[in-house]
Amino acid sequence: MARHKTYSKQLIEVDGLEVQVTRKNVKNLNLRVYPGEKSVRVSVPRRVNENAVIDFIKAKLPWIKKHLSKQVRLSQKKKVHFTNGEEHFVWGKALTLKVVEQNKAPEVYINDASFLVIVVRPETTRDKKESILKEWYREQLKKEIPQLINKWEPVMGVSVNEFGVKKMKTRWGTCNIRAGRIWLNLELARKRPELLEYVVVHEMVHLLERLHSKRFYGFMTRFLPNWKEHRNELNGRSKISDC
Numbered sequence: 001m002a003r004h005k006t007y008s009k010q011l012i013e014v015d016g017l018e019v020q021v022t023r024k025n026v027k028n029l030n031l032r033v034y035p036g037e038k039s040v041r042v043s044v045p046r047r048v049n050e051n052a053v054i055d056f057i058k059a060k061l062p063w064i065k066k067h068l069s070k071q072v073r074l075s076q077k078k079k080v081h082f083t084n085g086e087e088h089f090v091w092g093k094a095l096t097l098k099v100v101e102q103n104k105a106p107e108v109y110i111n112d113a114s115f116l117v118i119v120v121r122p123e124t125t126r127d128k129k130e131s132i133l134k135e136w137y138r139e140q141l142k143k144e145i146p147q148l149i150n151k152w153e154p155v156m157g158v159s160v161n162e163f164g165v166k167k168m169k170t171r172w173g174t175c176n177i178r179a180g181r182i183w184l185n186l187e188l189a190r191k192r193p194e195l196l197e198y199v200v201v202h203e204m205v206h207l208l209e210r211l212h213s214k215r216f217y218g219f220m221t222r223f224l225p226n227w228k229e230h231r232n233e234l235n236g237r238s239k240i241s242d243c
Contacts, residue, residue, distance in 0.1 A: 007046050014057045017064065021053055025211075029056050033067050034170065040064055082129035088116050090140070092192030099129070108136035134167070137189035141165045144193065145184060148200045155223065158207040172234060173199045175206040191234065198230035 007023040020041045030043040044053055057064075080086050086097040095116040107119040118136075120129055142165060149160045161180035168174070168185045175182050182203040188196045201224050209216040220227045 012050070012054065012057075014054055015061060017057075017061070019057055021050075023048075029053070031057075031060055031064070032170075033064060040068075080130075082118070082126050082133070088133075089190040090116060090137075091189070092195075106132045108133060134186060137186055138165050140189050141184060141186070141196070144196060145200060148197055149204070152201055152204055152223070156204055156208065156219075158204055160204060160207070173203045175203045177206060177210055180207065195230055195234050198224060198227055198234065201227070 005025045007025075009020060009022045012019055012021055017040060020039065022041065022043050023046045024043050026043055026045055028045070029048065032041050032043075033039075034041070040057075042053065042057060044056075080088070082097065082099065084097060084099050087094050088097050089095070090110065095110065095114060098111070098115045098117045100117060100119045101122045101124070102119055103121055104119065106121070106124075107117075109117050111117050118129060118133060120132065124132075145163055145165070149163065153159060159180060160182055163181065164183045165186055166183055167187070168183070172185045172188065173183060182200070184196070184199060184203070188199060202220065205216060205219045205223070208219055224230070
């Protein structure tokens with residue numbers, strides 16, 4: 001997605017917690033926590049003084065520490081080995097993984113609406129199984145995204161020249177306005193279809209308004225009146241931030 005202009009970055013320590021402070025052309029102080037990287041980042045308006053930033057962080061300390069601890073535990077619980085019986089999500093539905101070993105080309109499909117079947121050769125490693133499943137997720141997204149783009153282009157009056165799918169640690173999507181290109185996070189294949197549509201619309205709105213401004217959110221409300229609900233669901237239990 002469009003990025004705000006960055007003026008400076010610095011590291012400050014608040015009660016033993018190291019925080020990366022980035023000064024940008026934003027209106028408000030924005031806090032993000034990244035449990036996987038064990039880092040905390042704050043974006044602040046260019047002219048806000050350091051004392052105000054420190055006070056803001058101190059006020060958020062209980063929430064930050066609770067969120068870091070909670071998200072780390074969630075991350076540990078979600079560690080998967082790609083073996084029989086594991087739970088994997090596809091379009092927001094929990095499916096039971098079934099690994100079938102056969103001497104044939106790898107294949108992934110859904111069976112009886114409750115099993116996610118992955119066919120692999122004997123002795124296939126855990127990492128290879130993960131790679132096969134990721135490619136399958138990528139294929140699912142590439143089937144759905146063009147339909148959403150085609151749906152919204154005439155409504156918005158914009159044109160997407162190109163789209164792509166990739167694994168992103170901190171964003172659900174990005175937009176290169178000049179090239180008319182959008183990227184979507186591979187993890188969206190695990191979420192409900194409505195959440196994929198929310199991110200696609202969000203990215204496409206950037207072709208109308210570069211910044212996350214009042215005008216931008218006005219467009220979001222016009223096109224998706226319940227966009228805030230989708231955003232909250234998407235970001236509620238994730239270390240990945242909003243778009």
